[in-house]
Amino acid sequence: MNLLKYIFTGFFFGIVLTKCEAVSWYRIYEMFQFQSFHMYGIIGVAVVTGVIGIQVIKRKKMKDIDGLPIEILDKEKGSIRYWIGGLIFGLGWALVGACPGPIFILIGAGFMSVGLILIGALIGTFLYGVLKDKLPH
Amino acid sequence: MEIITHTWHWSVSGFLIGMVMLLLIYFGKTFGMSSNLRSLCAMTGVGRYVPFFNWDWKSQRWNLAVVFGAMVGGFVAVHFLSDSSNVAINPDTITQLSVFGIEAPNGNIAPRSMFGAEAFQSPKMIFILLTGGILIGFGSRYAGGCTSGHAISGLSNLQLPSLKAVIGFFVGGLIMAHFIFPLLF
Numbered sequence: 001m002n003l004l005k006y007i008f009t010g011f012f013f014g015i016v017l018t019k020c021e022a023v024s025w026y027r028i029y030e031m032f033q034f035q036s037f038h039m040y041g042i043i044g045v046a047v048v049t050g051v052i053g054i055q056v057i058k059r060k061k062m063k064d065i066d067g068l069p070i071e072i073l074d075k076e077k078g079s080i081r082y083w084i085g086g087l088i089f090g091l092g093w094a095l096v097g098a099c100p101g102p103i104f105i106l107i108g109a110g111f112m113s114v115g116l117i118l119i120g121a122l123i124g125t126f127l128y129g130v131l132k133d134k135l136p137h
Numbered sequence: 138m139e140i141i142t143h144t145w146h147w148s149v150s151g152f153l154i155g156m157v158m159l160l161l162i163y164f165g166k167t168f169g170m171s172s173n174l175r176s177l178c179a180m181t182g183v184g185r186y187v188p189f190f191n192w193d194w195k196s197q198r199w200n201l202a203v204v205f206g207a208m209v210g211g212f213v214a215v216h217f218l219s220d221s222s223n224v225a226i227n228p229d230t231i232t233q234l235s236v237f238g239i240e241a242p243n244g245n246i247a248p249r250s251m252f253g254a255e256a257f258q259s260p261k262m263i264f265i266l267l268t269g270g271i272l273i274g275f276g277s278r279y280a281g282g283c284t285s286g287h288a289i290s291g292l293s294n295l296q297l298p299s300l301k302a303v304i305g306f307f308v309g310g311l312i313m314a315h316f317i318f319p320l321l322f
Contacts (some may be wrong), residue, residue, distance in 0.1 A: 003202040005164065010203035013157045014210020019141075019218060020150030023211065024246040026226050029234070032314035035227035038147050043288055045151025046158070050293025053159040064165040072162065075281065075291055075298040082298050085280025086287075086305020092272025093306060094313035095265065095321075097247070099284040100277060101170035101207060103270075108208025109215040111247055113256035113266060120270020125174040127271070128278035129189030135279065 014105045023105050025097030032094050081137040092124075142220040158289050166199060169286030171277035173197070173204050220244065237322035265321065280305065 020042055021027045031039035056062070057070050064070050093099055096117050098106060103121060106114040128135075158168040176194040184191030224242035231241045239248050249255065256262040277283040280302045282291060288306065291299025 003199060006199045006202035007206035007209075009157060009160055009164075010206025010208075011210040011213075012206075013154070013203065014207035014212075015214045015218065016145070016150055016153045016157070016210075017207070018211050018214035018246065019145040020147065020154075021144055021224055021246060022150070022154075024224055024242075025248060025251065026224050026230070026234075026242050026246070028310075029314065030226045030230045032310045033227075033230055033233065035230045041147030042151040042154065043284075045148050046154040046289050047151075047292045049152050049155025050158050050289060051295065053155065054162070054293050057159075057162065062163075064163055066165060068165060070162060070165070072294050073167070074294070075287075075296045078298060079301060082280050082301035083305050085276050085278070086302040087276070087309040087312075088272050089276025089280055089283060089302075090306040090309020090311075091313045091317070092269045092274075092276060092309075093284070094310035095272065095318065096251075096269030098269075098273070099170070100174060100273065101204075101283075101285055103273075104170070104173075104204045105207050105211035106247065106252070107211075109211035109246075111252040112254060113252050113262070116256075116263060116266035117270035117273070120267040120272075121174050121274035121277075122177055122270075123267075124271035124274025124276070125171075125278050126178050126183070126187070126190075126274075128275050129175075129178065129183075129187045132189050 013101070014108065017102060017105055018109065023098065023102035023109075028094065028097040078137055081135070084136075139220075141218050142223075144223050144225065154289065155293070158285075158293065161203075164199075167286070168290045169200075169282055170204065171274075171283040171286060173200050174274055175278065176201060215246065219246075237319070239322070276309070 017023050022042055027039055030036045062070055098117055103114055103118050161168045176197045179190040179192055179194040221244035223244045224246055226242060239250060251262060287299040287302040
């Protein structure tokens, strides 16, 4: 498997997310205070771009890089897991101002204490794995 | 060079993030960063005890490669493509933060008091960072995705579950920012 194209894609992603400051704790705080349109603009344009792109892919029945038909899986149906899981995620997101992508980007950028967020996130992921069958989904 | 070192406009950045997601679809993959946390757990071999981690993380190596690239991208962007005009947040936000003892950005993407080396000397900050991480890790796996997997990938594919998750993200975020955060600082 050729990983180089993924490393380049990630490299580009890391630069874009840093340069638009979506990795910034300040920007996340400002967003949740409704004091700037910046973050809403980023998410909104990304989604509009994605919606158009996916519609084109589906209507033209485009093939992927290996020539296979592109299949985009639907998310599992359900409610509780999305509302409650989403809410728990949001609490953490606003507290430390980083979601999983930016956690890695910030560590790469040299913010060493973000390593603590990563350790926490791994503990949280592990806890979910342990409790999965006991939780309502 | 200024066009690169200044803050990138939201419209350009949003478009580029959307294109990254589409590029990964073209590669036959799905854009979603929090799956890497599951991979990192699975890599330790803990799947022998917890079935959730007994999965083929090697098939997800491509995603770890994306994250590795993103780390290098973050390093390059912060050290070579930034200037002191960055993170020009709303002055009202700065005033509000000063009440909590959090310094103005002055071009830094994150407050040094929370994310610099000093953080390791404050038990309170260590607790906050670990707790935030636990909430992020637990919540993203429970909800089956994070900002990238639900807000970008899921909404782009018009998925109702993703809309529920994203509303959850914002409700949780607003509760934290408006009610809990002021109690902690």
